[in-house]
Structures are given as structure tokens and as C-alpha cells.
Amino acid sequence: MTATHSARMQEKTPIESFDVVVIGAGPAGSVSSALLRQNGYKVLVLEKEYFPRFSIGESLLPQCMEYLEQANMLDAVKKGTFQYKNGAAFSRGDEYEYFDFREKFSPGWGTTFQVQRDCFDKILADESQKQGVQIRFGHALVACEEIPNARLLTALDEDNQQYQVSAKFVLDASGFGRVLPKMLKLEKDSSLAPRKSIFTHIEDNIVCPQYDRDKILITVHPKLPEVWYWLIPFSNGRCSLGVVAPTEVIDEIGTEPLACLQQLVSEGGRLANILEHAVYDTQVRSLGSYSCDVTSLYGKRYALLGNAGEFLDPIFSSGVTIAMTSASLAAAAVHKELSGQSPDWESEYADALKVGVKTFKEFVEGWYDQRFQQVVFSKQKSEGITKMISSILAGYAWDKENPYVKTPSRLSTLSEICKSA
Incomplete structure (x- = not known):
């Protein structure tokens, strides 16, 4: 002007x-x-x-x-x-782990929506x-x-x-x-690698008795560890469902968004079973290089x-x-x-x-290079360290009393310990 x-x-x-x-x-x-x-x-x-x-x-x-x-x-x-939330659950093949945000290192709220x-x-x-x-x-x-x-x-x-x-x-x-x-x-x-997300809302019709609606469910693709899914339950029998993958993985499927999402969900192991009765009744959207x-x-x-x-x-x-x-x-x-x-x-x-951004970024990078996945799915977790990690996942990424906020790179050491264990 x-x-x-x-x-x-x-x-x-x-x-x-x-x-x-x-x-x-x-x-x-x-x-x-x-x-x-x-x-x-x-x-x-x-x-x-x-x-x-x-x-x-x-x-x-x-x-x-x-x-x-x-x-x-x-x-x-x-x-x-709104749907009550008290933690985050993680699934990979037959493995299942979760973090309860009420059991954390930092003071403050342990539940949300x-x-x-x-x-x-x-x-x-x-x-x-x-x-x-x-x-x-x-x-x-x-x-x-x-x-x-x-x-x-x-x-x-x-x-x-x-x-x-x-x-x-x-x-x-x-x-x-x-x-x-x-x-x-x-x-x-961004210094982060470009990825693409496809997502929608569904009528979930979940009948699996082991499914916990009080937690977000993050599922790792059984064969492609950089591909993961979110399942966020709402209080009205619906869920937000999405998949995140390297851009080339989604582009190689080469189908329209709904078919692409359904194909990837069918490959999701436990997730596919949880959503076997789901109704895809809402527009599927996509977001690339976000x-x-x-x-x-x-x-x-x-x-x-x-x-x-x-x-x-x-x-x-x-x-x-x-x-x-x-x-x-x-x-x-x-x-x-x-x-x-x-x-x-x-x-x-x-x-x-x-x-906090630096803390989250270390854990994001650690998720995709598998350092944090190694921690999540470790069978031998220290109670004290688990509470520190739970605090970060609960959003307390600014609490400098937490060693993993003060020095986020400690995640690499923790991953090696979990790997050797």
C-alpha cells in the first residue's frame, strides 16, 4: 500500500x-x-x-x-x-505402554480435556x-x-x-x-524434516474393552517407525483420527485422502482392530510441510x-x-x-x-529417530524418571527443575540406557 x-x-x-x-x-x-x-x-x-x-x-x-x-x-x-483426559497411551504391534499425567514430577494439573x-x-x-x-x-x-x-x-x-x-x-x-x-x-x-498429515473425525463405534478413552492413543506403524497415528476420543462417541508420515510415504500410496487414510489404518495393528466398526462420515483433510x-x-x-x-x-x-x-x-x-x-x-x-519449545523439539526429534520410542516401550522404567517424562508429556516443558527440561539432550543417554537394558 x-x-x-x-x-x-x-x-x-x-x-x-x-x-x-x-x-x-x-x-x-x-x-x-x-x-x-x-x-x-x-x-x-x-x-x-x-x-x-x-x-x-x-x-x-x-x-x-x-x-x-x-x-x-x-x-x-x-x-x-468435553472428554476427560489423564494421560497418553502408546501402541506398537503387540506392545502397549502409557503415561499417567497425574503421576508426574512437576506440580500442577494432572488432568485436562x-x-x-x-x-x-x-x-x-x-x-x-x-x-x-x-x-x-x-x-x-x-x-x-x-x-x-x-x-x-x-x-x-x-x-x-x-x-x-x-x-x-x-x-x-x-x-x-x-x-x-x-x-x-x-x-x-524449520530444521525438522517435512512430513504430511491426513486426518478426519469419525464415528468410532469402539467396543474393545481394553481401550481407554481417558487417554490419547498414539500408535506406531508396525513396519515403518516414522509413521504414526493419533486417536483422540471425544465425549460423544466420536474420535479425531490422523496419520503422520514422511511425505513420500503418503505420495507413494497415490490414492485420494480417504482411501489413503483407511489403507494406513488397516496396517496399524492394534489400531485397526480398535476401529474395525468405525464410520468415516467426515471430510478427510491433509496438511503438508507443516x-x-x-x-x-x-x-x-x-x-x-x-x-x-x-x-x-x-x-x-x-x-x-x-x-x-x-x-x-x-x-x-x-x-x-x-x-x-x-x-x-x-x-x-x-x-x-x-x-519449552526446545524441550518439545528434542522429544519430537527423538520420536522420529527412535530414541524416545526406545524410552516409551522400555519394559524397565525408573519410577522417578518416568515421572519426569510424564511431566513433559503433560506440558510442563518449562519446569527447569526437571532435568529433562534443564538439559533436554539427556534423552539420548536415557535412550541408550533403555536400549542396553
């Missing part, structure tokens, strides 16, 4: 002023906007879609509960009749609105300019008409939309939250936890900045957030 065009728009329409504009009304956007509103700020959220809308990332981690409490949203979530994100995200957005946050659904950001003491944002409304607002600070919680990284050329390739990164998590009067910054991998369901952690950290730093306290964004936000 040229300066002349910008000036003309300003002449035609008065520019609204906000303390903070948040891009996206998902978990990171709703939590951060509510936290900022609690401190009295005038907050606007621009959300290009209309809620409820489909989204993946349905298996929350217990660490999320703390942020929902902070944002005064937990009571509303508890009323949502598995949620259908269309309903969950709407509850969070509704709660932020009840607290005084203004959300404009169907509005998309198209430009973000730096002006003296603020950011000038140009948006499109529901009728595709442009208007402008100014903000003292902008938070990008646009998820995979990655609005500011694309607009400000902040994107860079891992992403940025050159910086913040800049002058803006910061990136959750997936808008860095997304790792669906394994361990870390996405929403990282998003909510970033929302809490960023809201605190924005509050300091708008109060004239000059926060150190590198140490108080970027470095603080990267503690």
Missing part, C-alpha cells in the same frame, strides 16, 4: 485507536486478549473466519489448565462436556468477549505499517471493504495463517504467538500448550511495555518461550 493511498483512506474514514490488536481468535488470541483486558486495555481481535469452525489440535495438555484459569475461562470450559476445537475455540472467544474484548469475525488483516508510536493496520471487513485501525501493539495469533511472518517476511524453514519457524518472535510493537511463530509437530499435542504459554508471556510483556516499564523481549518472551 502506498503512502498516498493510506493517506486517502485516513481522510475518508476516521481511524479507530486500540491499545492492542490481536490477529486471530483461537486459543492464543482469546487467552492473550482476555489477559490484556484484565489489565484494562482496549483490545480488538481480527478473525478472518466465523466461529465455530473446524481445527485440529484437539488433545489438550494439563499445563493448559493453568492458562485457562489465568484467563478466567476454565469454568466455562468445564461446562462444555480432549476437545472438538470448533466448540472449544468458540467457548474461549465467547468468554473473552464477555470480559470486554471486541472480536470482529470475518475481518482479515491486509497491511501492517509502522507509524510514530503505533502500528497502522488495514483490514477487510465482511463486505470486503477496507478500513484502518491503529494499535500501540500487535499480537499475531493467526496460527497456520502466519499473517505477520508472511507480511513482514519473517518466515524461515513444521515452520521464523527469524524472530518479536519486533517493534509486535510479537508472534503460537503457530504464527514456530510449529513443531502434532506428536505430543504441544501446539495449544505452546500457544497458550506464548499468550501468557506476551500479555505480561505487553502490559509492561504499555505501562512504560521497557520489558526485555528477548529474555522475557523469546528466550522464556523457547525453553
Whole structure:
């Protein structure tokens, strides 16, 4: 947009002023906007879609509960009749192991929920609105300019008409939309290998008495250890089902998404038996090369939250936890900045957030190179170490008292011990 065009728009329409504009009304956007509103700020959220809308990332981690409490949203979530969750189960061939999040090293919540994100995200957005946050659904950001003491944002409304607002600070919680990284050329390739995911919701019709609906089930392909499946049960007899594989594995199957997913599930050993009566009644979606990164998590009067910054991998369901952690950290730093306290964004936000991201990343890499799979399926587990690992899987990847958070590379040593045992 040229300066002349910008000036003309300003002449035609008065520019609204906000303390903070948040891009996206998902978990990171709703939590951060509510936290900022609690401190009295005038907050606007621009959300290009209309809620409820489909989204993946349905298996929350217990660490999320703390942020929902902070944002005064937990009571509303508890009323949502979501599926109770107390751990994660792992299956490979005839092997079956699980981690109970109530038996962990770190203090805090040991249970949470598995949620259908269309309903969950709407509850969070509704709660932020009840607290005084203004959300404009169907509005998309198209430009973000730096002006003296603020950011000038140009948006499109529901009728595709442009208007402008100014903000003292902008938070990008646009998820995979990655609005500011694309607009400000902040994107860079992830260090993680490219993979592809195919997923859907099903009527599960599970009758297997050994199946535990209180846990997410992660299944490893019996012959291809880099291929794994998630099965996330909901409270209404439905499940989220997905498979993650190297891109070439899915491309080699060469069929349309539903047939590809069903073929891979049929090869899943125990999973195939669990889902023998499943009804595939929902569109199968796919997402490729989803891992992403940025050159910086913040800049002058803006910061990136959750997936808008860095997304790792669906394994361990870390996405929403990282998003909510970033929302809490960023809201605190924005509050300091708008109060004239000059926060150190590198140490108080970027470095603080990267503690957990680095921990999860080590475990993601360890999953695909089999170091962590060696730990998961070990038959000789130390109770103390199991609790430390359980804490990380429960989302407490920022607890520096945990040796595997303080030094994530300890996973390699643990894997060797398990292998030799």
C-alpha cells in the first residue's frame, strides 16, 4: 500500500485507536486478549473466519489448565462436556505402554480435556468477549505499517471493504495463517524434516474393552517407525483420527485422502482392530510441510504467538500448550511495555518461550529417530524418571527443575540406557 493511498483512506474514514490488536481468535488470541483486558486495555481481535469452525489440535495438555484459569475461562470450559483426559497411551504391534499425567514430577494439573476445537475455540472467544474484548469475525488483516508510536493496520471487513485501525501493539495469533511472518517476511524453514498429515473425525463405534478413552492413543506403524497415528476420543462417541508420515510415504500410496487414510489404518495393528466398526462420515483433510519457524518472535510493537511463530509437530499435542504459554508471556510483556516499564523481549518472551519449545523439539526429534520410542516401550522404567517424562508429556516443558527440561539432550543417554537394558 502506498503512502498516498493510506493517506486517502485516513481522510475518508476516521481511524479507530486500540491499545492492542490481536490477529486471530483461537486459543492464543482469546487467552492473550482476555489477559490484556484484565489489565484494562482496549483490545480488538481480527478473525478472518466465523466461529465455530473446524481445527485440529484437539488433545489438550494439563499445563493448559493453568492458562485457562489465568484467563478466567476454565469454568466455562468445564461446562462444555468435553472428554476427560489423564494421560497418553502408546501402541506398537503387540506392545502397549502409557503415561499417567497425574503421576508426574512437576506440580500442577494432572488432568485436562480432549476437545472438538470448533466448540472449544468458540467457548474461549465467547468468554473473552464477555470480559470486554471486541472480536470482529470475518475481518482479515491486509497491511501492517509502522507509524510514530503505533502500528497502522488495514483490514477487510465482511463486505470486503477496507478500513484502518491503529494499535500501540500487535499480537499475531493467526496460527497456520502466519499473517505477520508472511507480511513482514519473517518466515524461515524449520530444521525438522517435512512430513504430511491426513486426518478426519469419525464415528468410532469402539467396543474393545481394553481401550481407554481417558487417554490419547498414539500408535506406531508396525513396519515403518516414522509413521504414526493419533486417536483422540471425544465425549460423544466420536474420535479425531490422523496419520503422520514422511511425505513420500503418503505420495507413494497415490490414492485420494480417504482411501489413503483407511489403507494406513488397516496396517496399524492394534489400531485397526480398535476401529474395525468405525464410520468415516467426515471430510478427510491433509496438511503438508507443516513444521515452520521464523527469524524472530518479536519486533517493534509486535510479537508472534503460537503457530504464527514456530510449529513443531502434532506428536505430543504441544501446539495449544505452546500457544497458550506464548499468550501468557506476551500479555505480561505487553502490559509492561504499555505501562512504560521497557520489558526485555528477548529474555522475557523469546528466550522464556523457547525453553519449552526446545524441550518439545528434542522429544519430537527423538520420536522420529527412535530414541524416545526406545524410552516409551522400555519394559524397565525408573519410577522417578518416568515421572519426569510424564511431566513433559503433560506440558510442563518449562519446569527447569526437571532435568529433562534443564538439559533436554539427556534423552539420548536415557535412550541408550533403555536400549542396553
